[in-house]
Amino acid sequence: xxxxxxxxxxxxxxxxxxxxxxxxxxxxxxxxxxxxxxxxxxxxxxxxxxxxxxxxxxxxxxxxxxxxxxxxxxxxxxxxxxxxxxxxxxxxxxxxxxxxxxxxxxxxxxxxxxxxxxxxx
Numbered sequence: 001x002x003x004x005x006x007x008x009x010x011x012x013x014x015x016x017x018x019x020x021x022x023x024x025x026x027x028x029x030x031x032x033x034x035x036x037x038x039x040x041x042x043x044x045x046x047x048x049x050x051x052x053x054x055x056x057x058x059x060x061x062x063x064x065x066x067x068x069x070x071x072x073x074x075x076x077x078x079x080x081x082x083x084x085x086x087x088x089x090x091x092x093x094x095x096x097x098x099x100x101x102x103x104x105x106x107x108x109x110x111x112x113x114x115x116x117x118x119x120x121x
């Protein structure tokens with residue numbers, strides 16, 4: 001898995017459980033941007049979310065502390081990213097871009113139609 005897998009592993013750890021906003025912010029560039037794609041099927045933020053503190057809170061809300069889910073590091077579009085699964089069904093996939101050891105952008109796919117191929121049989 002190319003592209004900062006250690007950084008993405010730390011991201012997964014900081015998102016896990018109840019989430020650790022301070023640890024997440026330390027991984028994010030101060031001007032980090034997150035884009036969500038709910039496809040009109042699931043609730044999602046419609047505008048880009050900017051700034052480390054706000055992006056950290058968004059990540060915790062979307063992938064942190066969800067009973068019965070597992071957050072894993074996986075290859076997403078050829079880069080290390082995250083997948084949130086519940087009983088084999090993927091609820092979210094997060095693609096990560098980074099520069100100089102800090103995460104600069106995240107694409108959070110929540111759209112069920114785009115996640116179908118991620119589900120385990």
